[in-house]
Amino acid sequence: MSFLELKKVTKIYPNGTKAVQTTSLNIEKGEFMVFVGPSGCGKSTLLRMVAGLEDITTGDIELDKKIINKIDPSERDVAMVFQNYALYPHMNVYNNLAYGLKNRGLAKDVIEKKVNAAAKLLQISDYLERRPALLSGGQRQRVAMGRAIVRSPKIFLFDEPLSNLDAKLRIQMRLEIKKLQRKVGVTSIFVTHDQVEAMTLADRLAVINNGIIEQLGTPIEIYNNPTSVFVAGFIGSPQMNFIEGELKNNKFKTQAFEITGIKSDFDGKVILGVRPEHLVQANNGLIKFNVDLVEKLGSDNLVYGEIKDKKDLLCYRTPGNEKINSGSKLALNIQENKLYIFNKKTGKRII
Amino acid sequence: MTRLFTSSFSHLILFIGIFIMIVPVWLIFASSTHSSLSINTQGLQVYLGDRFVENYIRVLLYKGGFFKEITALKMFFNSFIMATGVAILSVVTSLMAAYALVYYRIKYATLLFWIIFITILVPLELRIFPTYSVMAKLNLVNSYFGLIVPISASAVATLFFRQFYKTVPDELLESAKLDGANTWRFFIDFLVPLSKTMIVAMLIFMFVFGYNQYLWPLLVTSQEQYWTVVMGLKMMSGSIVHRFAFVMMSMIPPILIIVILQRHFIKGVFQDK
Ligand SMILES: Nc1ncnc2c1ncn2[C@@H]1O[C@H](COP(=O)(O)OP(=O)(O)OP(=O)(O)O)[C@@H](O)[C@H]1O
Numbered sequence: 001m002s003f004l005e006l007k008k009v010t011k012i013y014p015n016g017t018k019a020v021q022t023t024s025l026n027i028e029k030g031e032f033m034v035f036v037g038p039s040g041c042g043k044s045t046l047l048r049m050v051a052g053l054e055d056i057t058t059g060d061i062e063l064d065k066k067i068i069n070k071i072d073p074s075e076r077d078v079a080m081v082f083q084n085y086a087l088y089p090h091m092n093v094y095n096n097l098a099y100g101l102k103n104r105g106l107a108k109d110v111i112e113k114k115v116n117a118a119a120k121l122l123q124i125s126d127y128l129e130r131r132p133a134l135l136s137g138g139q140r141q142r143v144a145m146g147r148a149i150v151r152s153p154k155i156f157l158f159d160e161p162l163s164n165l166d167a168k169l170r171i172q173m174r175l176e177i178k179k180l181q182r183k184v185g186v187t188s189i190f191v192t193h194d195q196v197e198a199m200t201l202a203d204r205l206a207v208i209n210n211g212i213i214e215q216l217g218t219p220i221e222i223y224n225n226p227t228s229v230f231v232a233g234f235i236g237s238p239q240m241n242f243i244e245g246e247l248k249n250n251k252f253k254t255q256a257f258e259i260t261g262i263k264s265d266f267d268g269k270v271i272l273g274v275r276p277e278h279l280v281q282a283n284n285g286l287i288k289f290n291v292d293l294v295e296k297l298g299s300d301n302l303v304y305g306e307i308k309d310k311k312d313l314l315c316y317r318t319p320g321n322e323k324i325n326s327g328s329k330l331a332l333n334i335q336e337n338k339l340y341i342f343n344k345k346t347g348k349r350i351i
Numbered sequence: 352m353t354r355l356f357t358s359s360f361s362h363l364i365l366f367i368g369i370f371i372m373i374v375p376v377w378l379i380f381a382s383s384t385h386s387s388l389s390i391n392t393q394g395l396q397v398y399l400g401d402r403f404v405e406n407y408i409r410v411l412l413y414k415g416g417f418f419k420e421i422t423a424l425k426m427f428f429n430s431f432i433m434a435t436g437v438a439i440l441s442v443v444t445s446l447m448a449a450y451a452l453v454y455y456r457i458k459y460a461t462l463l464f465w466i467i468f469i470t471i472l473v474p475l476e477l478r479i480f481p482t483y484s485v486m487a488k489l490n491l492v493n494s495y496f497g498l499i500v501p502i503s504a505s506a507v508a509t510l511f512f513r514q515f516y517k518t519v520p521d522e523l524l525e526s527a528k529l530d531g532a533n534t535w536r537f538f539i540d541f542l543v544p545l546s547k548t549m550i551v552a553m554l555i556f557m558f559v560f561g562y563n564q565y566l567w568p569l570l571v572t573s574q575e576q577y578w579t580v581v582m583g584l585k586m587m588s589g590s591i592v593h594r595f596a597f598v599m600m601s602m603i604p605p606i607l608i609i610v611i612l613q614r615h616f617i618k619g620v621f622q623d624k
C-alpha cells in the first residue's frame with residue numbers, strides 16, 4: 001500500500017493543451033521522488049495537481065488512503081516550495097513560518113516552539129525578525145524550506161526550488177535538502193530539469209517527456225539501463241553520444257565503422273548510443289576520431305571532435321592528467337557491454 | 352555647472368508657482384484678521400490685523416443660515432462625518448469589488464470591470480436627479496446616510512486596487528492556500544496589508560473628494576442641521592471678514608488629513624522597498 005498514488009491521471013488545460021497524459025505512479029512513505037524532464041513536459045502540472053492547485057481532468061489521486069481530488073489545497077496537508085519562494089513580503093521570517101500554524105489554530109506557545117525548532121534546523125534563527133526583502137537568495141530559500149517543514153505536512157512538493165541560486169549555493173542547498181529530508185523523513189516530490197540535481201537527490205526518478213513518464217527507477221538503474229533515446233540523452237552529463245546507422249545480421253554499420261556480434265535480430269535504421277565515459281583509447285581502435293576541442297575541467301578532460309569521414313560529433317571523457325591536444329587523432333574503442341542501440345523510428349531501446 | 356543651472360532654474364519655477372498659489376490665501380487670511388470696516392474701505396490687507404481671535408470664535412459659534420439654526424462648528428462636524436464616511440465606505444467597497452473581480456471565477460469579469468469603469472465618464476451631476484429621487488423614495492433625504500452612500504461607489508479606486516491585485520504574483524495566493532488560508536483570510540492577511548500604501552492614498556483622495564462635495568449635499572439636505580462646510584460657504588450669512596475666516600478654516604480639515612496620513616503613506620512606500 002503506497003502513500004501517494006496517482007491513478008490514470010490526466011490533465012488537459014482549458015485551452016486544450018494536453019499537459020499530462022495518462023499517468024500512474026506510486027510513491028512510498030518517506031520516499032524522495034524526483035520528476036525530471038525538459039521544459040514544458042508537464043512536471044509542474046503534475047506536481048500542482050498533487051497540491052490541489054490545478055484540477056485533475058480525469059483519474060484519481062490518493063494520499064494516505066484518501067482520494068483527494070476534490071479536497072481544497074488548504075485542507076490537503078501538503079507543503080510546497082516554489083521556484084521564486086513566494087515568501088510573504090509583508091511578514092517577517094517568524095510570521096512567514098508561523099502563518100500556516102496560526103491558520104490551524106495552534107496555541108501560541110506551541111507555534112513558537114515549532115517555529116524555533118524549524119529555524120534552528122535551517123540555521124535561520126538569527127533572521128527571524130527580518131522581512132524577506134532583507135535576506136539573501138540562500139536565506140530566502142531556507143525560509144521557504146522552513147515554511148514547509150514547520151507544519152510537518154504529509155508530503156513536501158518542490159518546484160525547481162534551486163534554480164534561482166548561483167551554482168555553488170545550488171550544490172550546497174542540494175546537499176542540505178537531501179540531508180534534511182532524511183532527517184525529517186517526509187515523503188517528497190522534487191521537480192527539476194537539471195539531471196545532476198535529479199540524480200543526486202532522488203531515491204527514485206521519473207523521467208518525463210511530453211506529459212508521459214518515459215522511465216521510472218532509481219537513478220543508477222536509469223543511468224545504466226535507459227529504455228529510450230530520450231532518457232539516454234537526458235540522463236548523464238555530458239550527454240550520451242548518438243551515432244545513426246543501420247543494423248543488419250547482428251552487425252551495426254555506419255559510414256566510419258562497423259560493430260559486429262550484436263545480439264539482436266533487428267533489421268533497420270538504428271541509433272547507437274555510447275556515453276563519453278565509456279570510450280577508451282586503443283592503438284587499433286574502432287572509431288577514428290579527430291580532436292577539435294578539449295575542455296579541461298581539472299579532474300576530467302572532455303574531448304570533442306569528429307569521427308573520421310563523417311560529421312558526427314563525439315564527446316570522449318578522459319582523466320584530467322592525460323594530455324590531449326586539439327588537432328590530434330585518436331582511435332577509440334567502446335568498453336564492453338557499454339553500448340546501447342535504439343530503434344530510430346520509435347526511439348525504444350533494442351539492446 | 353549645467354546641473355546647477357537647471358536645478359536652480361527649476362527651483363525658481365517652483366517658487367514662482369508656490370508664490371502664485373500662496374498669495375491669495377495669505378491675502379484672505381490677513382484680511383480675515385481685520386474688521387469689516389477696514390476691508391470695505393481699504394480693500395484686501397497684506398499685513399495681519401488684531402481681530403483674529405474675535406473673528407474666528409464668532410464664526411465658529413454664530414448661528415447662520417436662513418433659519419439661524421446651524422453654527423460653523425456643526426458644519427465642520429457634518430463635513431467630517433460625510434468625508435470620513437465617503438472615504439471609508441468607498442475604500443472598503445472598492446477593495447472588495449476589486450478582490451471579487453480579480454480572484455473570483457466570475458464570468459465576464461473583464462466586461463463587468465469595464466462597465467464599472469465607464470461610470471467614471473458619467474459625472475455625478477448627470478445622475479444627480481435620479482439619485483435624488485431614489486433617496487427621496489427611500490426616505491433618506493436629510494440624513495448622513497443619504498449624504499454619504501450615493502457618492503461612495505468609486506470606480507477610480509476600484510480600478511487602482513484591481514490593477515494592483517493583478518500584479519500580486521499567483522504563487523502568493525497558492526502558497527497562502529497551502530498554508531490553510533481561506534478566501535477571506537487571504538484578503539485580510541495578504542491583500543489588505545500589501546495594499547496599505549494605496550489604501551492610505553485612496554483614503555486621502557476620497558476624504559477630500561467627499562469634503563469638497565457641493566451640489567449633492569445642497570440637494571439632499573433641506574434641513575440646516577445637515578449643512579456641510581463647502582455648501583455653508585455659500586449659504587452662510589455674515590460680514591466679509593467672517594466669511595473670510597470661514598474660508599480659511601474650511602481649508603484646515605483636508606490639510607490636516609494629509610498631514611496625519613502622509614506619515615503612514617511615506618512609511619508604507621519605504622517599507623515596500
Ligand atoms: N495555465 C495553463 N494553461 C494552459 N496551458 C498551460 C498552463 N500551464 C501550463 N500549460 C502548458 O502545459 C504544458 C506543461 O507545463 P508545465 O508548467 O507543467 O511544464 P514544466 O514541465 O513544469 O516546464 P518548466 O520546466 O519550464 O517549468 C506546457 O506545454 C505549458 O505550455
Ligand SMILES: [Mg+2]
Nearest residue numbers: 043044045159
Ligand atoms: Mg515548471
